[in-house]
Amino acid sequence: MICLPERNSGHTLNINVASTSKLSTREPLHGYFREFCLSTIHLFQGFDFTLLERDDFLEDSVREELVVPLLSALGYSASPPNQIIRSLHLQHPYVYIGSVKKPISIIPDYLIKREGENAWILDAKAPKEIIDSGKNVEQAYSYAIHPDVHVPIYALCNGRRLTIFHVSRWPAIFDAELSDLILQWPLVLDLLGTRAVWPEGRHPLFLPDFGLMMRKAGLDRDNDGVKLFQIIDAVPIEYVAMVQDDLYCATGRYIQEYAKGCFAASMITFDFDSTTYQQQFLPALPADLRDHVCKSLTRQPFSILLKESEVPIMLVSATMGDMVYENKNENYCPLIAQTFDALS
Numbered sequence: 001m002i003c004l005p006e007r008n009s010g011h012t013l014n015i016n017v018a019s020t021s022k023l024s025t026r027e028p029l030h031g032y033f034r035e036f037c038l039s040t041i042h043l044f045q046g047f048d049f050t051l052l053e054r055d056d057f058l059e060d061s062v063r064e065e066l067v068v069p070l071l072s073a074l075g076y077s078a079s080p081p082n083q084i085i086r087s088l089h090l091q092h093p094y095v096y097i098g099s100v101k102k103p104i105s106i107i108p109d110y111l112i113k114r115e116g117e118n119a120w121i122l123d124a125k126a127p128k129e130i131i132d133s134g135k136n137v138e139q140a141y142s143y144a145i146h147p148d149v150h151v152p153i154y155a156l157c158n159g160r161r162l163t164i165f166h167v168s169r170w171p172a173i174f175d176a177e178l179s180d181l182i183l184q185w186p187l188v189l190d191l192l193g194t195r196a197v198w199p200e201g202r203h204p205l206f207l208p209d210f211g212l213m214m215r216k217a218g219l220d221r222d223n224d225g226v227k228l229f230q231i232i233d234a235v236p237i238e239y240v241a242m243v244q245d246d247l248y249c250a251t252g253r254y255i256q257e258y259a260k261g262c263f264a265a266s267m268i269t270f271d272f273d274s275t276t277y278q279q280q281f282l283p284a285l286p287a288d289l290r291d292h293v294c295k296s297l298t299r300q301p302f303s304i305l306l307k308e309s310e311v312p313i314m315l316v317s318a319t320m321g322d323m324v325y326e327n328k329n330e331n332y333c334p335l336i337a338q339t340f341d342a343l344s
Contacts, residue, residue, distance in 0.1 A: 043073045052127040062159040063124045075194035082194040085111040106139040120153035131156035131163050138218035168330040210268035211333030220320040232316045241303035248277045270337035284340040313343040
């Protein structure tokens, strides 16, 4: 079973491979089962997968021979409302994540619209390309989270495999050999089809997690594998908790202007030890709020959600944490805070 988030509602969709075909014993050729049968009749029919071993079978061949039939079988075409948009270029070809401006140098081959709304992207790669980690995946993710695109799903196909990612999950949520894809076709339809069971609405997401964005975009470390030091400016601290002895966390909504008048928001979580709490975090708070936070963190539930009028704005220095945590709605990756300075 794969658990995928429907983040606006706060509920989790459980997609069970064994039950996704939704078969009806009374009407076996109606509804979903009919779609399943018709869409797979011509999927990769007659394609010789040994061609992938040839040096001249490159990215364009993957697109023409495999990706185009795949998108057609999923129910998409060049016409609205379930539409294939080829290589949509961005007015601002970069994303800001923290203090880092990440250029988007690779434009995915396909932006897929479902009922006229951006739904997911697909990038075709040559058979020798790696599509489950590394630069190809990082670039696809950066494109997916761009405010002009803003889709929850991004997928890569190199002719050998189809790998599907969710912007708020770590690692991939689906991975299968293309030659065996028909065996998992009901699940592929549930994830990518025109009647996918999710997402619903235009942006069915909570705010994305800042730390996970950094990791997915490949911005958590430099080329030598050394953790990058981040200066996070103007962070509103809205929630503070003592997670356990010698472990505190602070969370807030982080809003960045990536172009004039254009903003992107994320949730950011900082973890820090008791020394940082005593010597950095508390001194950065106004005196009355400092007392309020201290009292709240010494009794159940050992946390405090601050009122809007109380929220302090801080400048925080931090590095990426090593852990990716999971709850029922998402994965998230806290940053390890080192210093806190009050801005207001």
